[in-house]
Amino acid sequence: MIEFHIEARSGVAPYMQLVHQVRQALRLGLLSEGDRLPKVKDVAAKVAINPNTVLKAYRQLENEGLVSPKPGVGTFVTGTLGDMPRSEHEPLRQELQRWLARARGAGLDEESIEALFLNTFRSSTEEEK
Amino acid sequence: MTAIIEARGLGKRYGRRQALSDCTLSVPAGRVVGLVGPNGAGKSTLLQLACGMLTPTSGSIEVLGERPASSTAQMARVGFVAQDTPTYAALSIADHLCLGAKLNPRWDAALAERRIQQLGLDPAQRAGRLSGGQRAQLALTLAVAKRPDLLLLDEPVAALDPLARRGFLQSLMEFVAETEATVVLSSHLVSDLERVCDHLIVLAASRVQAVGEIDDLLATHFRLTTARREADSLPAGMQVVQADHTDRQSTFVVRADATVDDPSWVMEPLALEDLVLSYMTRAGAAGADHRPVLETQR
Numbered sequence: 001m002i003e004f005h006i007e008a009r010s011g012v013a014p015y016m017q018l019v020h021q022v023r024q025a026l027r028l029g030l031l032s033e034g035d036r037l038p039k040v041k042d043v044a045a046k047v048a049i050n051p052n053t054v055l056k057a058y059r060q061l062e063n064e065g066l067v068s069p070k071p072g073v074g075t076f077v078t079g080t081l082g083d084m085p086r087s088e089h090e091p092l093r094q095e096l097q098r099w100l101a102r103a104r105g106a107g108l109d110e111e112s113i114e115a116l117f118l119n120t121f122r123s124s125t126e127e128e129k
Numbered sequence: 130m131t132a133i134i135e136a137r138g139l140g141k142r143y144g145r146r147q148a149l150s151d152c153t154l155s156v157p158a159g160r161v162v163g164l165v166g167p168n169g170a171g172k173s174t175l176l177q178l179a180c181g182m183l184t185p186t187s188g189s190i191e192v193l194g195e196r197p198a199s200s201t202a203q204m205a206r207v208g209f210v211a212q213d214t215p216t217y218a219a220l221s222i223a224d225h226l227c228l229g230a231k232l233n234p235r236w237d238a239a240l241a242e243r244r245i246q247q248l249g250l251d252p253a254q255r256a257g258r259l260s261g262g263q264r265a266q267l268a269l270t271l272a273v274a275k276r277p278d279l280l281l282l283d284e285p286v287a288a289l290d291p292l293a294r295r296g297f298l299q300s301l302m303e304f305v306a307e308t309e310a311t312v313v314l315s316s317h318l319v320s321d322l323e324r325v326c327d328h329l330i331v332l333a334a335s336r337v338q339a340v341g342e343i344d345d346l347l348a349t350h351f352r353l354t355t356a357r358r359e360a361d362s363l364p365a366g367m368q369v370v371q372a373d374h375t376d377r378q379s380t381f382v383v384r385a386d387a388t389v390d391d392p393s394w395v396m397e398p399l400a401l402e403d404l405v406l407s408y409m410t411r412a413g414a415a416g417a418d419h420r421p422v423l424e425t426q427r
Contacts, residue, residue: 006324008320008323008324009320011400013344013347014323014324041303041306044305045299045300045302045306046299047299048295048301048302048324049324049325050161050302050305050324050325050326051302051305051306052161053327
């Protein structure tokens with residue numbers, strides 16, 4: 001079983017914080033298929049958040065295919081985050097590093113590089129949707 | 130969707146002072162509603178109108194489909210915890226529970242006893258000897274054991290230290306999860322409200338300034354920073370809540386359906402606290418304009 005927490009000053013909507021924490025637990029192997037998520041009532045009482053927020057997070061995770069509810073029993077992990085093994089990150093990292101060197105060489109400062117990356121990242125994820 | 134509270138043009142006047150004006154709102158079932166606003170904005174007045182302790186001087190309010198406190202059956206379905214969570218100092222906790230059982234037709238004795246036990250309180254202890262946090266929890270226990278469909282709480286956590294405050298909100302959220310009751314609570318602490326509420330009412334200068342689901346409010350309010358320009362030069366569809374100008378820069382808080390990309394400005398999401406403050410500031414500025422008029426009336 002995992003425990004949730006809410007960071008009030010993070011600027012991230014509380015329900016998204018819960019979604020992130022479940023995804024993170026999946027990546028870290030703290031949760032795996034068949035595990036039960038904490039009951040909505042227990043999360044609401046423990047974290048002092050609105051039960052509707054917990055429900056919204058669980059629905060979001062359900063839409064992502066990561067969990068599914070069994071009425072009267074609870075919400076169970078059904079999916080895994082198919083992340084590639086860390087070793088396969090390396091070539092991608094090297095490519096990104098070469099790109100960063102080119103951007104710096106072109107005279108972009110750190111903030112411009114970050115903005116360019118984030119904008120491209122956002123528009124490409126939107127296109128995929 | 131059924132409305133639990135339905136107010137139309139609701140107003141309350143105390144002698145010459147208008148405590149609440151032209152309040153029209155509808156609270157849907159199953160929500161936890163935050164009522165936020167500066168002191169004297171009319172928060173307590175609105176809550177007391179909703180539980181029937183006050184009667185309106187204009188407009189109307191319906192709670193659970195009836196006029197507040199119009200029948201004992203209706204009163205049994207509404208719980209109210211007044212400011213500073215009052216209890217009877219000379220009575221013990223057990224006395225309070227006994228009183229609750231005798232006065233409330235839907236009293237849940239098992240729930241009340243379980244909660245007192247969970248809180249680690251001694252039933253023989255007098256309420257006057259409890260700490261602020263314990264007293265608030267006792268008042269909440271009484272209100273919750275009544276099994277209300279609507280629970281109204283006036284600044285329940287204002288006087289509590291952070292630990293007691295968290296404990297109180299935990300208990301409150303547990304109650305909401307168990308019963309799916311509708312809750313309206315007033316508070317100054319926007320961070321607490323953001324945590325526990327899904328609906329918000331901003332009250333200032335005796336009027337409702339903004340109302341809606343918190344997620345919707347956050348999705349439709351932005352801070353827009355641009356070179357100095359007048360508010361009326363902004364695109365139609367952008368409603369300006371607040372405008373600040375320096376000699377070369379203008380900062381607006383706007384209400385809009387979505388961000389509008391324009392190379393000449395930066396449009397960012399707004400934190401709930403800033404959103405609330407901008408409505409309060411606007412109401413405060415409007416109030417300041419009216420003040421000289423009020424003085425000449427005297």
